[in-house]
Amino acid sequence: MTIHKEGRTLLFILLIVLVGLIWAADYFFAGSIIRIVIIATGIIFYLIFLQFFRSPVFTIPVHKKQVLAPADGKVVVIEETEEPEYLKSRRKQVSIFMSPVNVHVNRMPVAGMITYCQYHPGKYLVAWHPKSSTENERTTIVAKMENGTEILFRQIAGALARRIKWYVKEGQPMQQGEEFGFIKFGSRVDIFLPVDATVLVKIGDITKGGRTPIAELA
Secondary structure, three states, rough: OOOOOHHHHHHHHHHHHHHHHHHHHHHHHHOOHHOOOOOHHHOOOHHHHHHHHHEEEOOOOEEEEEEHHEOOEEEEEEEEEEEOOOOEEEEEEEEEEOOOOOOEEEEEOOOEEEEEEEEEOOOOOOOOOOOOOHHHHHHEEEEEOOOEEEEEEEEEEEEOOEEEEEEEOOOOOOOOOOOEEEEOOOOOEEEEEEOEEEEEEOOOOOOOOOOEEEEEEE
């Protein structure tokens, strides 16, 4: 387990604040129950941020015909729908909701060349809102596999997540399970699959980014 680069500066600043808070509590409230409450609250608050920015280290399984979950979280949508932005065709959509306690590293569901990458500013509706896919702040990324199949996935900001980070650009080759982005705090990731893909998860299933197979391609 490591600390993600997106959180290192913030965690360092918060650590300084925590040390100052402990000093102040010792100085002004020595021997008081207030001192214990202040210190305990500060430590709990820091640990919450610390766990949010954790980045697990693991071996990534490579399956050319399987699509891996792009994020840790819970499956909240499985449906056939129209993808109007880039693919402009019917697709199977699988959406994964990431709560504040999930790992927020986003990983490539398949290996391929990035053929499209677009950022869209927008609203901050709760991540499970039906219109969050089209109205919230989001990025749309498309990977073209060796066989020519294109898989589209979308990072969507939620009510708390107001900072989407992505590390890919068009023309960049990426490996399955490789990190492509990060979303701070609660959020959602949508993935659009060919209609003949077999979905391997169901609503309510818990996924692990870069490890859980969510679909198998024909």
